[in-house]
Amino acid sequence: MTKILIVEDDHAARKGLGIRLRAHKFEAVFAIDSVAAVKTALAERPDLVILDLGLPGGDGFRVIHRFQDLAPLAEMPVIILTGRDTHTNRQRAEEMGVRAFLQKPADNDVLLARIREAIGEKKPVD
Amino acid sequence: MTATRKNQVIQVLLIDDAEYEYVITETLLEDVVGMRFELTWASTYEDGLEKICSGNHDVALLDYRLDDGRTGLEFLDETDRRRIDCPIIFMTNNSDGNIDAEALHRGASDYLVKGEVAPDLLGRAIRYAIQRAEHVIELRHSNERYDLALQGARDGLWDWQLTDDRISYSDRWWSMLGHDALPTDADRPGAWLDRIHEDDRDSVMTAIHSHLDGLTSHLECEYRMLHADGKHRWMLTRGLAVRDHEGRPTRMAGSQTDITDRKTAVEHLLSHVSHELRTPLNAAYQFLTILLDGLAGDMTTEQREFLGIVLRNTNQLRTMIEDLMSVTRTTTGKLTIQPRETRLETIISERVEADSIGASEKNITLTAVIPDGLPAVLADPNRIHQVLGNLIGNAIKFTPSDGSIEVHARIPEENDDQLQIDVIDTGCGIAQDGLAGIFEQFTQVKRDLDSGRDGLGLGLYICRDIVGRHGGRIWARSRVDHGSTFSFTLPLASCQGPGANHDDSPGIPCGTGTGRATRLT
Numbered sequence: 001m002t003k004i005l006i007v008e009d010d011h012a013a014r015k016g017l018g019i020r021l022r023a024h025k026f027e028a029v030f031a032i033d034s035v036a037a038v039k040t041a042l043a044e045r046p047d048l049v050i051l052d053l054g055l056p057g058g059d060g061f062r063v064i065h066r067f068q069d070l071a072p073l074a075e076m077p078v079i080i081l082t083g084r085d086t087h088t089n090r091q092r093a094e095e096m097g098v099r100a101f102l103q104k105p106a107d108n109d110v111l112l113a114r115i116r117e118a119i120g121e122k123k124p125v126d
Numbered sequence: 127m128t129a130t131r132k133n134q135v136i137q138v139l140l141i142d143d144a145e146y147e148y149v150i151t152e153t154l155l156e157d158v159v160g161m162r163f164e165l166t167w168a169s170t171y172e173d174g175l176e177k178i179c180s181g182n183h184d185v186a187l188l189d190y191r192l193d194d195g196r197t198g199l200e201f202l203d204e205t206d207r208r209r210i211d212c213p214i215i216f217m218t219n220n221s222d223g224n225i226d227a228e229a230l231h232r233g234a235s236d237y238l239v240k241g242e243v244a245p246d247l248l249g250r251a252i253r254y255a256i257q258r259a260e261h262v263i264e265l266r267h268s269n270e271r272y273d274l275a276l277q278g279a280r281d282g283l284w285d286w287q288l289t290d291d292r293i294s295y296s297d298r299w300w301s302m303l304g305h306d307a308l309p310t311d312a313d314r315p316g317a318w319l320d321r322i323h324e325d326d327r328d329s330v331m332t333a334i335h336s337h338l339d340g341l342t343s344h345l346e347c348e349y350r351m352l353h354a355d356g357k358h359r360w361m362l363t364r365g366l367a368v369r370d371h372e373g374r375p376t377r378m379a380g381s382q383t384d385i386t387d388r389k390t391a392v393e394h395l396l397s398h399v400s401h402e403l404r405t406p407l408n409a410a411y412q413f414l415t416i417l418l419d420g421l422a423g424d425m426t427t428e429q430r431e432f433l434g435i436v437l438r439n440t441n442q443l444r445t446m447i448e449d450l451m452s453v454t455r456t457t458t459g460k461l462t463i464q465p466r467e468t469r470l471e472t473i474i475s476e477r478v479e480a481d482s483i484g485a486s487e488k489n490i491t492l493t494a495v496i497p498d499g500l501p502a503v504l505a506d507p508n509r510i511h512q513v514l515g516n517l518i519g520n521a522i523k524f525t526p527s528d529g530s531i532e533v534h535a536r537i538p539e540e541n542d543d544q545l546q547i548d549v550i551d552t553g554c555g556i557a558q559d560g561l562a563g564i565f566e567q568f569t570q571v572k573r574d575l576d577s578g579r580d581g582l583g584l585g586l587y588i589c590r591d592i593v594g595r596h597g598g599r600i601w602a603r604s605r606v607d608h609g610s611t612f613s614f615t616l617p618l619a620s621c622q623g624p625g626a627n628h629d630d631s632p633g634i635p636c637g638t639g640t641g642r643a644t645r646l647t
Binding site for chain 1: 397400401402404405407408409410411412413415416419421422440444451455461462
């Protein structure tokens, strides 16, 4: 089963996204700040990370840098899902190799399509 | 100074080295009808200077020839340097040639020829000198106030003589652009217009001509201007034309204010607010769709219907936030367009597919009519997605059930270096007077009684801005009860200008502007 790490400090967003992903037969694991994001990623080795940008303990860009510095996490695909402005953050995310930049609230169908593209699935699992 | 008021004793200072002049003057003053004077005598240059500096006198009578061979002209220079307000009447002899004119030039308020002075003449000269001095002081204060206000407001001034096309700018006008010394083109209108950002030049010229042609009550426009540091600053100009008796403008003058900080502050505020609004909106959307998709158990048809209404309103809020940010970027010039070779049929079919769900709820047929072999356009796919989404969204909103919407793409007969996209609906249509300002900010055309207010009235304004930045044009035609057609053009990629990006890859996907309609069943 594809394992997805959700890094999100907003409780409701974390819970809602978890329900949505499980409904589509993904396994969801969670981290609520930037430190936990790296720890959980190392422990769980997810297939994909859905990352918020505004996080306690350092923003999402720093988390991506930490991933890229750690050999086991360097190739892990990342999708950014944030309330922050697309205009000012998207290019930076693109340059850092992020697979998709989505703004909250992201349309469910669009989010699922991006997840499948990022993990290299050709056909929907459900 | 209120010395000219009735019954007030006017303090007169006589500066003259001859004692008999003092006696004569005192006699003359005593004979002036209706005014009372007190005369003080200064017999030397230094004595005169000290007394006039004391500020106790309403007027001074100054002799040309003073002690030590010094003259009244030197005295005038000295009082001018010391910014003495007391009006000075210059006293000359017949033999003194052109001294009188010279004295006036150096700041004397009047001159009298000794031996020709009668009491009423002297009285009148004194009264006028005092009145003039009061006006001068008032004017100076007013100028100082104006200067202070300008400095406080940090405005620069410009004054354009339209008859010979010369323009003068205040020092502040230049210093706000980083020029402490005047550049070589400092007296030409080009100094102003050439420094305006390329993208803003057309709108500034339109604003200027509209005012000169009498279409606007005053000139007001915002634009970016090149600062000496090589960056652009946002400026606001307000001006007014002066017209001759036939109404032709002869001169236009106004002020320029640097509004960069204000623009940036508004953008930061909106960006922050938008971020904060998205968090609760995100949670609302997620849990609504969880319920609607049956992930939390079954629901009755009615419950589902009601939640559908909540979802539609949530989606509307999201669109409003997106529009608000787009329009902020439009007004701060930060809406970036990254044109590349783009196949329009892909964007249109994606858009039609996404919006067909919303259309089918009203049983509206939404179809794309695209001929084979359509050439690629030079456009930013994300932005064109946004424009199409807006036009189709409007069409769905204003088309009654069982109607139809068609999206056509074609090369117009009259202009074969462009592609034209038409969004044609069978909706209620828009009356002619409603069409006029439809692409302006905050315009909400009420197309039917039930439509209500469900947008910020920014969508079409953003569309016009985006299409305009692509070098295209957008317009609307409509007949009430027959429907509306919104059309826009985009340049073909084969006719591209400089700076085109040939990368055909769509880049990383972006959530903005996509997926407004969500499955409800």
